[in-house]
Amino acid sequence: MQVDPQITYRNMEPSAHVEERIHERIAKLEEFHGRITSCRVTVEAPHQRGQKGEIYKISIDVEVPGGHVVVNREPGKNHAHEDVLVAIRDAFNAAQRQLEDHVRKTGGIHVKDHPPKTHGKVTDKFVDEAYGFIDAADGRRFFFRADSVNGQGWNDMEIGSQVHFTEMDGEMGLHAVSVTVI
Incomplete structure (x- = not known):
């Protein structure tokens, strides 16, 4: 529960x-x-x-x-x-x-729970290496890769862009996936 x-x-x-x-x-x-x-x-x-x-x-x-x-x-x-x-x-x-x-x-079908989206701001973007960092509103810092950005968002993304994303724990720390530019 x-x-x-x-x-x-x-x-x-x-x-x-x-x-x-x-x-x-x-x-x-x-x-x-x-x-x-x-x-x-x-x-x-x-x-x-x-x-x-x-x-x-x-x-x-x-x-x-x-x-x-x-x-x-x-x-x-x-x-x-x-x-x-x-x-x-x-x-x-x-x-x-x-x-x-x-x-x-419901035919025994259970509705899938979707993880909540976190709000943040892009603070670093390394174009040549295809990754960046997002600072969440609560102060936590998330790593993300260009291929984690939805659609053409990577090309439109700038430092300071507001984003929503799903949190993941990785081997090296917090990761952002399903990043969407607002």
Whole structure:
């Protein structure tokens, strides 16, 4: 998972036991669908006056490449959900069913993640050797070759040109590939 799971409690104190169970269920979802990017879980114990027991409401928001799964288990009159662990079980079962539907609808095809583009400025260009250097906005310095520049960008590129590129780690340090002149 790219982002640590977020667990929120409403109208109740956080519980280590409940949190442990939620993490176990998230791990099971990840076994089924290994490309979950984020998961947010809300455990809510609504105020109920004059009724016996609290019926818990569980909300789960799971993001996967090419899709989004949202489970809002309204407590209704299901008194089995007076046990927070039963409510969690039922909500995560519903989330898994929705993930299964998502995989079926996409034909089992997972959308490829594209690495984020980094912004920078060309600081050195050695025409005869066909390479140069880019300083990223965060101060890091990247080596690049002329054949890493998209299209005719190498010919149009000057010192100070603004570029977008994909970062790579090389044997000699940071490299820029798929360099595009802005």
